[in-house]
Amino acid sequence: MKIAILGAGNMGLSFSKSFLKYELIKPADLHLITRNESKFAKISEEFPHSKISTFDEVRELDADLIIIAVKPQDFQNVVDKIQFTLKENQMILSIMAGIKIQKIQKLLNHRMVVRAMPNSPTLLGMGITGYTSAEGISFSQLIIIERLLNSTGRSVYLEDEELLDGVTALSGSxxxxxxxxxxxxxxxxxxxxxxxxxxxxxxxxxxxxxxxxxxxxxxxxxxxxxxxxxxxxxxxxxxxxxxxxxxxxxxxxxxxxxxxxxxxxxx
Incomplete structure (x- = not known):
């Protein structure tokens, strides 16, 4: 499995570390995408065998799963900078607070979206994440997502997306x-x-x-x-x-x- 992370900040990097620690992906199959090159050196030290790019550099994204780990306030700006076209079979996993599935689908023109809300103890593999999905995501695809999320702690699937704002307030914050x-x-x-x-x-x-x-x-x-x-x-x-x-x-x-x-x- 190949994973790209849009937004190589604290949460994006902690997810990356968990995936690699439990050997859910290979280092070479991880692509970290950040806004500025000033972070390259530090990220390269921690992830020497993974690909690192800025948003401007990516023309085509070879990934099965794309994790959106930017601040919700920056999402529109990121969408404006994206220069690659999403393939129909690529899955999106958003860990942005507040931004609903429908809005993500509309801005990215892509239907395969899972939305999750983790918290900072994921840094130690002791987090808890609530998540939900758009229609059309299969059970087997959700199992893959759950396996990835559980590498950072525990996860709970929610049928009702409206509850995720409460999860954000309760465990996210x-x-x-x-x-x-x-x-x-x-x-x-x-x-x-x-x-x-x-x-x-x-x-x-x-x-x-x-x-x-x-x-x-x-x-x-x-x-x-x-x-x-x-x-x-x-x-x-x-x-x-x-x-x-x-x-x-x-x-x-x-x-x-x-x-x-x-x-x-x-x-």
């Missing part, structure tokens, strides 16, 4: 929410007089441990919270403040705003 909370906890530790590096250690390990406990426990989240928050204790004091400040509602509203922004990106 989700890592940043956790970083935001972790940052607030670390800063609180520093304010209490704990050395910053030590505060980071306490918070990161607490988050890691809490994740594993949540993942391996049969208890609900409410029960796990109650296990820590004894009546009249320190945890209850913190949770009461979170409730008074409307933290849960603010997080929920923020995620809904992220979903609205994903919808706006489709134009």
């Amino acid at each position: 989700g890592p940043a929410y956790f970083y935001y909370i972790v940052d607030a906890m670390i800063k609180a530790g520093v304010e209490m007089g704990i050395d910053e590096n030590l505060s980071k250690l306490f918070v990161k390990q607490t988050m890691l441990g809490a994740y594993h406990l949540m993942n391996n426990s049969e208890k609900s989240l409410e029960e796990l919270i109650k296990d820590v928050a004894s009546k009249g204790g320190t945890t209850e004091a913190a949770l009461k403040t979170f409730e008074e400040k409307g933290l849960k509602e603010a997080i929920g509203k923020g995620i809904l705003n992220a979903e609205n922004r994903a919808k706006e990106l489709n134009g």
Whole structure:
């Protein structure tokens, strides 16, 4: 299988590394396409046996699958720069937030489109990706896509494309929410007089441990919270403040705003 990636940024390159790591493609069958030549040297170091080009250079694209990994705001500009004609049997996999299948089909004049929304832990092979497809994509073709996506973590097929904007807001943007909370906890530790590096250690390990406990426990989240928050204790004091400040509602509203922004990106 030959794969071309339009947009050799963080996500495009992390996908490439996963495909090569699990030997889903050969290095020589990977074609990385970027906007400017300034990235060539760095990309060549990481992918010495793969082809690297700029958008302007590509007149014909020899690939079974073309992954669109550019920013959604740049998609129209990329379409304007494309100088090759898509062949009928070539599949498109878009990992752009917000841009719907119908718009991709229209701008590229091509019907074979799968749309996916990964998140940044794909860099470690621990991501999760929601994906859906246009009509006409066969089951065997979807199995190929799923196999590729699973090399970056886990994947979930969605029948309803409308749900992908919610996936974008929930898991696509989700890592940043956790970083935001972790940052607030670390800063609180520093304010209490704990050395910053030590505060980071306490918070990161607490988050890691809490994740594993949540993942391996049969208890609900409410029960796990109650296990820590004894009546009249320190945890209850913190949770009461979170409730008074409307933290849960603010997080929920923020995620809904992220979903609205994903919808706006489709134009």
